[in-house]
Amino acid sequence: MYPDIPVLSILIFLPLVAAALLLPLRDDETVRRVSLAASLIGLAAGWPLIAFNPDAGFQFVERMTWVARWGLEYHLAVDGISILMVWLTLFTLPLCVLCSWTYIGKRVKEFHICLLLMTSACIGVFTSMDLVLFYVFWEAMLIPMYLLIAVWGGAERRYASIKFFLYTLAGSTLLLVAIVAFRIAGGTFSIPDLMQQTFGFRFQYWAFLAMALAFAIKVPMFPFHTWLPAAHVQAPSAGSVILAAVLLKMGTYGFLRFCLPLTPEASVHFAPLMIGVSVVSILYGGAVALGQTDIKKLVAYSSVAHMGFVTLGIFLFQKSGVQGALLQMLNHGIVTGALFMMIGAMYERSHSREVADNMGMGKYLPAFMFFWGLYALASFGFPGTNGFVGEVLVFVAAFQQSLTVGALIVPGALLAAAYMFRVSLRMAWGSPSTAKTWNDLNRREWAYLLLPAVLVLWIGLAPAPFLRLIDPSIDRLLADLRGRAPVKEAPLALNHADAVRHEPPAILASAAIAKEVRQ
Amino acid sequence: MNLDLALLVPECAMLLLVAVLFVQALSAGPASVAAHRWLPLGALVVLAASVVALPAEGMLLWDAYKVDGLSQFFKLCVAGGFCIAVLNATRQPTLEEGKRADYFLFLGVSAWGLMLLASSAELVTLYLALELSSYSLYVLIPLRGRTREGAEAGVKYILFGAAATAISLYGLSYIMAAHQTTYIAALAARDWSWAASPTAVVGLSLFLCGMFYKLALFPFHFWCPDVYQGSSNETAAYVATLPKLGAVVVLVRLAAVLHPGLEITTAIAWLGVISMTFGNLCALVQKDVKRMLGFSSVAHAGYVTVGLVSGTAEGLAAAAFYALVYVVMNLLCFWVVARVAVDGRNLVLSDLNGLHRRSPVLAFALGVGAFALVGLPPTAGFMGKLFLITAAWNHGYNWLVIALTLNSAIAIYYYLSLVRHAYTEPDENTSLPAPDQSAFSLGGAVALAAATLVLGIVPSPLFEKAVQAGMALFG
Numbered sequence: 002m003y004p005d006i007p008v009l010s011i012l013i014f015l016p017l018v019a020a021a022l023l024l025p026l027r028d029d030e031t032v033r034r035v036s037l038a039a040s041l042i043g044l045a046a047g048w049p050l051i052a053f054n055p056d057a058g059f060q061f062v063e064r065m066t067w068v069a070r071w072g073l074e075y076h077l078a079v080d081g082i083s084i085l086m087v088w089l090t091l092f093t094l095p096l097c098v099l100c101s102w103t104y105i106g107k108r109v110k111e112f113h114i115c116l117l118l119m120t121s122a123c124i125g126v127f128t129s130m131d132l133v134l135f136y137v138f139w140e141a142m143l144i145p146m147y148l149l150i151a152v153w154g155g156a157e158r159r160y161a162s163i164k165f166f167l168y169t170l171a172g173s174t175l176l177l178v179a180i181v182a183f184r185i186a187g188g189t190f191s192i193p194d195l196m197q198q199t200f201g202f203r204f205q206y207w208a209f210l211a212m213a214l215a216f217a218i219k220v221p222m223f224p225f226h227t228w229l230p231a232a233h234v235q236a237p238s239a240g241s242v243i244l245a246a247v248l249l250k251m252g253t254y255g256f257l258r259f260c261l262p263l264t265p266e267a268s269v270h271f272a273p274l275m276i277g278v279s280v281v282s283i284l285y286g287g288a289v290a291l292g293q294t295d296i297k298k299l300v301a302y303s304s305v306a307h308m309g310f311v312t313l314g315i316f317l318f319q320k321s322g323v324q325g326a327l328l329q330m331l332n333h334g335i336v337t338g339a340l341f342m343m344i345g346a347m348y349e350r351s352h353s354r355e356v357a358d359n360m361g362m363g364k365y366l367p368a369f370m371f372f373w374g375l376y377a378l379a380s381f382g383f384p385g386t387n388g389f390v391g392e393v394l395v396f397v398a399a400f401q402q403s404l405t406v407g408a409l410i411v412p413g414a415l416l417a418a419a420y421m422f423r424v425s426l427r428m429a430w431g432s433p434s435t436a437k438t439w440n441d442l443n444r445r446e447w448a449y450l451l452l453p454a455v456l457v458l459w460i461g462l463a464p465a466p467f468l469r470l471i472d473p474s475i476d477r478l479l480a481d482l483r484g485r486a487p488v489k490e491a492p493l494a495l496n497h498a499d500a501v502r503h504e505p506p507a508i509l510a511s512a513a514i515a516k517e518v519r520q
Numbered sequence: 521m522n523l524d525l526a527l528l529v530p531e532c533a534m535l536l537l538v539a540v541l542f543v544q545a546l547s548a549g550p551a552s553v554a555a556h557r558w559l560p561l562g563a564l565v566v567l568a569a570s571v572v573a574l575p576a577e578g579m580l581l582w583d584a585y586k587v588d589g590l591s592q593f594f595k596l597c598v599a600g601g602f603c604i605a606v607l608n609a610t611r612q613p614t615l616e617e618g619k620r621a622d623y624f625l626f627l628g629v630s631a632w633g634l635m636l637l638a639s640s641a642e643l644v645t646l647y648l649a650l651e652l653s654s655y656s657l658y659v660l661i662p663l664r665g666r667t668r669e670g671a672e673a674g675v676k677y678i679l680f681g682a683a684a685t686a687i688s689l690y691g692l693s694y695i696m697a698a699h700q701t702t703y704i705a706a707l708a709a710r711d712w713s714w715a716a717s718p719t720a721v722v723g724l725s726l727f728l729c730g731m732f733y734k735l736a737l738f739p740f741h742f743w744c745p746d747v748y749q750g751s752s753n754e755t756a757a758y759v760a761t762l763p764k765l766g767a768v769v770v771l772v773r774l775a776a777v778l779h780p781g782l783e784i785t786t787a788i789a790w791l792g793v794i795s796m797t798f799g800n801l802c803a804l805v806q807k808d809v810k811r812m813l814g815f816s817s818v819a820h821a822g823y824v825t826v827g828l829v830s831g832t833a834e835g836l837a838a839a840a841f842y843a844l845v846y847v848v849m850n851l852l853c854f855w856v857v858a859r860v861a862v863d864g865r866n867l868v869l870s871d872l873n874g875l876h877r878r879s880p881v882l883a884f885a886l887g888v889g890a891f892a893l894v895g896l897p898p899t900a901g902f903m904g905k906l907f908l909i910t911a912a913w914n915h916g917y918n919w920l921v922i923a924l925t926l927n928s929a930i931a932i933y934y935y936l937s938l939v940r941h942a943y944t945e946p947d948e949n950t951s952l953p954a955p956d957q958s959a960f961s962l963g964g965a966v967a968l969a970a971a972t973l974v975l976g977i978v979p980s981p982l983f984e985k986a987v988q989a990g991m992a993l994f995g
Contacts, residue, residue, distance in 0.1 A: 068903075068980045070834070070987060071910055133906065137897035144891060147936075151944040159944050166936060170896075171929035178909065178925050185913045 007063050008049045009077040009128045012091070015043050016117035016124075023117075029109040033102055036113040040095040043120070047091045053084050055473045059130065059193055067134070072190055076130040081474025082257050085327065085467070086127040086250055089334045092452070093246045094120045097239035099449040100342040104238050104349055105153060112153055115145040116239060123247045127254060132180040132190040136173075139251065143170060146240070146248065154235040161228075161235035168228040172218035179211035183263065196262045199485060202270075209267035212259050213275075219252030222312060223282040226305045233301035234354070238345025241297070245304055246338035250330045253311045257323070261315070261478060265486040268316070275316040280409050282309030287416030291423070296347075297354045299424055300340050303380060306413060307333045313410065314395040317402045318488045323475045324468060325394025331467070332387040332460065336379045339453040343373055346446055350439045356427050361434025366441045370429050372450045377425045379457045381417035387460035527578045527587045530595045531635050533569040534602075537562045538628040545621040555621040556610040563603040570599040574985075579641075583703065586641035590840070590989035594638035594769045597844050601762045602631040604851050607964060609754040611956075614665045614864035623663055627758060630656035634766040643692055643702040643727070646770060650730065653766055654681055657759060664752040665864070673750025680743040684733035691726025694719050708776040714783045721784055724777070728788070731774075734767035736814075737821040738795035745802075745814030753861055756810055757854030760817055761847040768824055768843035772836045775828050776993055781916055789829045793923045796822030800930040809857055809867040812934055813850065816893060819931060820846050823908060826924050830912040833990035838907035840986045845892075845904040845975060852889040852968040853938075856882050859956040859965065869937060874947020879955045883942040885965035890938040892972045895928050900975035907983065 019039030026032050053060060059078035067073040079087060097116055105112050122145070125138030143166060151162035180190070186204060187195045200208070218225040229249075233241050260268050286306030293299035307329065314326030344354060346369070351358045363370045379386035382393070392414065400407035442450065460467055482488060525532060540562070544555055574596060578587045606624065609615075615623055633653030640646035658681065662674030696702060698720035699710050714721050729740060736744040748756045778785045799818030806812035824846075827839030859882055860875065861867050876883040892901035905928070909921045955961075975982065 068983065070980070070983060071907070137902070140897045140902070144887075144896065147939075148943065151940065159940065162944070163933075163936065163940065167929075167932055170894075170932050174925040174929045175922075177906070178913075178922055181906070181910050181913045181921070184910060 006049055008047070008061050009079065009087075009124070010063055011046050012043060012087070012124050013077075013121050013128070015039065015046055016094075016121040019043075020114045020117040020121075023110055023114055026110060032110045032113055033098065036117065037095060037098045039117065040098050040120075043094060044091045047088065050079070050084065050087065053079065053470065055081055055470050058474075058477070062130075064130075067131075071133075072184070072188075073133050074131045074191060075134060076191060077128045077134075078130045078193075079128055081471040082327065082478070083127045083254065084470055085331050086247075086254060087124060089250070089331055090120060090123045090127065090247050092456075093243055093334070093338060096338065096342065096449045096452065097242050099445055100242065100345050101237065101239040102445055104345050108152065112149070112237075112239075115149050116243070118145040119149070119243055119247075123243075123251075126251050130192045132183060132192060132195075134190075135192075136177060136180055139173060139176075140170070142248070142251075146244065149240040149243075150232055150236045153237040153240065156235075157231070158235045161231040164228045165232040168218055168225070172225070173215040175211040176215035179208045182208060182211075192258065192263075196481070200264070202266050205264035205267035206270070209260055209264040209271060212255065212264070213271070216252040216255035216260070217278070217312075219255070220249060220308045220312060221252070221305065222278050222309070223285050223305065226282070226286070229305060230298050230301040233304070233341075234295065234297050238342060238348070241301075241341040241345075242338045245300075245341055246334035249304065249308055250334060253308065253315065253326065253330055256312065256315050257326075257478070261482055265482045268482070269318070269486040269488055272316045272318065276313060276406060279309045279313035279316065280406065280413075282306060283313070283410050283413035284416070287413050287420065291416060291420040293420075293424075294356050295354050296356055296359065296424060296428075297341070297344050299420060300337060300344065300380075303417065303420065304333065304337055306417060307337070307380075309413070310392060310395050310410070313406075314398060317395075317398040317406075318479065318482060319398035319401055320475060320479060321394045321401070322398030323479065324471065325391050325396075325398060327471050327475070328387070328394065328460070328464065328467060329391035332379070332391045332457075335453045335456050335460075336376050336386075336388060339372070339376045339450065339457075340380065342449060342453075343369070343376065346442070351435060356424055356431070358435055360427050360431030360436070361429070362436040362439070363429035365434065365436040366439060368442045368447070372442075372454060373428065374425060375454055375457060377421045379461070381421045382414060385458070385461050387457050387464070390461060390464045523580060524578060527573075527576050527580060529573040529576070530566060530570040530592075530599060531632065531639075533566045534599075534628065534632045534635055537566060538625060538632055541621055541625040541628055545625050555624050556606075559624055560603070560607050560610065563599070563606045567596075567599040567603050570596040581645075583705075584642035584645045585636075585639050587639055588989070589985070589992040590769065590772065591639040593840065593985055593989045594765060595635045597765055597847065598631055598634045598638065598762055601765065601847050601851065602627070604855075604964075604968070605754075605758040605762065608757050608851070608855055608858055611858075611960075612752060612754045612864070613862065614667075614752045615663060615754075616665070619663060623660065626656040626659050629653075630660070630758075631762060634762055637766045638769045640770075641704050641773065643695065643704070643707075646773075647688065647692065647730075650734070650766070650770070651685065653763060654685070654734075657681075657763065660755050661747060661751045661759065663755065664750070667750075669750040670752070671750075673747045676743050676750075677747050680733065680740075684730050684740060687726050688730025688733075691723045691729065694723025695727060696723075698723060704773055704776060710777075712777050712779070712782055712784065724774075725784055725787065728771075728774070728784075731767045731770050732791070732821075734763050735771070735821045735824070736764070736818050737791055737825070738798050738818060739791075741795065741799070741818040741821070744818055745806075745811045748810040748814035748817075749808055749866060752864055753810065753854065753858040753866075756813075757851060757858065760813065760854065761850050764817065764821070765843050765847055768839060771824075771828050772840055772990070773993065775831070775836055775839075778829060779831050785829050785831070788825055789917050789920045792822040792825030792829070793920060794822070795819065795825070796924065796927040797930075800927050800934075803934045804930070806934070807868045807870075809869060809872070809938070812869075813853060813857075816931070816934070817846075817850070819927065820893075822927070823905070823924055826908045826912045826917070826920055829917055829920070830915040832911060832915065833987060833993065834907075835911040835915070835990075836993060837983065837986035837990035838904070838911040840989065841979070841983050842904040842908055844982070844986075845900040845972075848968065848971055848975065849889050849892040849899075849901055852885060852965070852972055853893070855964055855968055856886040856889065859961040860952075862953050862956050869941050870945070871952055872938065872941040873945040875942035875955070877947055879957055879962075881962045882955055882965055885969040886942055887939045888969040888972050890935040892976070894932050894935045898973065898976045900972045900979065903976050903979040903983075907979075
């Protein structure tokens with residue numbers, strides 16, 4: 002449809018150009034307007050991606066030699082696994098600009114330059130088909146994120162930013178060794194080419210460990226999660242949004258893009274470990290979130306739990322599990338991003354993130370509480386919201402795989418409801434109310450909260466178009482995996498996964514609940 | 521004797537420059553003040569001469585002096601580095617007015633020695649060239665006002681240097697005794713295993729000590745942090761960069777005898793690991809910026825060995841490329857240090873606090889330099905590291921590669937603290953003079969930062985040159 006336009010390159014370089022355009026500007030208001038315009042143009046520039054064909058493999062391919070001597074290439078493409086992430090990144094940028102409009106008061110220009118650089122690097126990560134190019138974007142994104150936290154963050158920003166930087170960079174140093182080892186063993190840095198090859202188990206074993214460490218830190222999985230609450234709490238709103246919405250997805254994306262296709266045998270070998278760690282992440286994240294009085298910290302720990310569902314879904318090697326994982330990646334981006342924006346909006350009113358300082362808003366800020374309620378419901382997977390669809394798919398896969406795993410994560414889902422209700426109830430009706438003099442949402446806030454709300458309900462009520470985008474890629478991924486490694490067939494497979502995408506969510510819910518009851 | 525001057529254009533240009541400086545240094549008085557005014561132009565002429573001479577090839581002086589791709593590549597690097605070092609030193613606050621011409625004279629002689637070093641294909645020639653470049657440095661280092669630290673650094677450098685040189689010469693005698701030749705080409709054909717000729721292995725090990733001293737590889741690094749700290753910022757910028765380049769070119773030439781698996785190669789790999797780990801760990805606790813950069817260069821010396829021991833043309837090219845990248849990154853960091861410390865003081869980390877406010881451009885340049893030293897993309901430091909480990913993987917020293925990447929993880933902390941102080945710490949220290957914000961200062965910083973980024977994004981053209989040079993060695 003659009004064969005000659007290098008869409009992906011445009012998406013990567015547009016923010017860079019915009020960042021360069023910001024440099025000579027002096028006026029803060031102009032900077033904000035230009036950034037918003039650039040982010041919207043970026044969104045518009047993604048329009049050709051509508052032509053994405055789910056049944057074809059890698060699309061919108063751009064391939065050029067970069068360093069001939071080592072076979073480095075500038076190689077971009079998207080498939081079903083990455084397309085949603087690219088859209089998510091494109092959607093996140095305008096929201097970030099909007100939610101920082103009044104939140105960021107100092108060094109506005111530099112802030113927006115960092116945001117734009119982040120976006121560029123994130124799109125690069127999700128579209129790179131060359132291992133080194135991927136690594137370049139993967140690492141390059143650290144610098145603007147570090148600055149976002151370190152310069153515009155809260156009181157503990159220095160500690161949090163250094164912890165973030167050290168943790169993530171230290172984790173990915175061995176990833177570079179793995180990348181080089183793939184090149185020497187497989188003769189190329191190209192991911193699609195490497196996917197065609199089979200490596201020895203010993204090689205896979207170490208390569209998997211090196212990659213998994215980097216990805217597990219980024220996700221973050223228990224016990225590598227400690228940087229996340231610190232970073233989230235200290236980061237400015239937009240920083241938290243981009244961190245939650247896009248950055249965390251890079252880890253799980255890495256598992257799907259690298260671990261499963263390149264080291265299938267090792268992935269199966271380590272699956273019990275990964276499942277175990279995921280379950281612990283779900284329970285631990287939920288339990289710790291339950292004890293928080295800082296709302297932002299609560300949402301940060303809830304991220305650990307939610308991302309646990311994603312990694313769990315991936316390593317169950319069931320279709321519905323991977324479907325659920327991919328959807329949950331998207332959902333978590335939308336919902337947690339929105340929650341962080343709301344916390345930012347709240348912080349602008351109360352200058353505190355403590356629950357006790359943000360109580361009783363139901364009467365005075367009804368619109369605010371409506372959106373908060375919606376996103377809170379979506380966050381713990383209430384039927385009708387997007388969180389439900391993703392979570393239930395993972396649940397289906399978990400019960401198919403093993404009753405124990407399924408049973409273990411049910412409390413995780415309950416915990417999510419508990420901590421979200423606990424804090425939301427106090428925010429809505431807690432007394433004494435601290436919100437008497439506050440204004441309800443203004444037009445700008447309406448704008449950036451409405452878009453995620455639409456997506457929450459859209460995915461929640463009609464997930465089929467989204468599943469349609471990702472299904473063929475998942476089928477290929479799993480077929481490929483099954484072809485190379487002995488995956489245990491699910492003992493309880495009820496062919497449920499195929500039913501999922503055609504049925505309305507209510508039926509889905511009853512089916513899933515019935516299933517749980519049966520067991 | 522064959523002496524084709526056409527092959528020696530860069531050396532001749534440099535010698536001419538030195539001669540003019542010599543004359544100017546003799547004519548004491550106001551005339552000598554002007555040396556720094558014309559010298560950058562002169563350095564540019566040398567640089568141009570090196571570019572012109574890039575394709576030259578030939579053997580001179582009974583085959584002791586080899587003009588090939590490798591030597592011309594390194595001469596170009598030396599000329600470029602010299603150019604920047606001279607520019608950097610033109611506004612040296614701690615240098616007495618009357619000593620300017622002398623200072624630049626010795627700087628020039630040192631660079632000239634390094635150029636000769638790049639072409640030396642015979643051990644005695646190599647030794648002479650090395651000494652030529654070292655002796656001038658012995659004089660340069662104490663030239664910092666009349667400070668105790670400068671004198672101390674000078675004494676340290678000369679004592680360590682003399683000891684290392686003596687050891688080196690001693691080793692040379694063993695090599696000659698064992699193999700009856702000092703031509704590297706002839707030596708490369710001999711068997712260097714311990715079993716075949718222990719004398720030769722001992723000799724080579726001792727001879728290499730001299731090179732490791734220049735490179736500041738553990739355990740010959742003790743002078744490095746002290747000298748950086750004691751000498752003036754501008755002198756340190758030179759000492760930290762170009763002599764390292766000279767050491768690397770010698771090691772690259774000698775690498776022809778260092779096949780992977782030999783005892784001596786493994787020993788070098790071990791020194792590399794110890795050097796990078798030790799350097800990084802020591803750098804973690806430093807407060808003085810130059811001292812920190814000193815330990816960082818000990819670590820970087822370790823990184824370079826990764827390419828040297830791989831025994832392939834790509835490995836040598838990667839080492840050469842990394843050495844060049846290292847020079848650029850360090851010149852960038854030292855440039856910023858020298859511009860921030862306008863009164864020539866030693867900067868401690870907290871002096872960098874709030875640099876982004878005082879001089880956004882310098883702060884940005886420092887950030888680029890620091891991230892390049894860490895090896896973060898998209899800077900040249902990343903490409904250098906990537907090439908090193910890609911070249912070295914599966915050549916018998918995988919543990920060395922893993923050690924290198926783990927070390928990058930250690931190193932992040934202290935390089936990041938440069939950025940951290942410049943960007944996130946509040947600016948409370950008011951005693952510090954305002955940084956140099958002139959067009960010269962900012963232009964130099966931007967140019968070096970741009971070079972660091974460009975080499976990281978399009979490394980191919982330069983790296984191909986390095987590979988051709990490496991190929992030439994393996995013939």
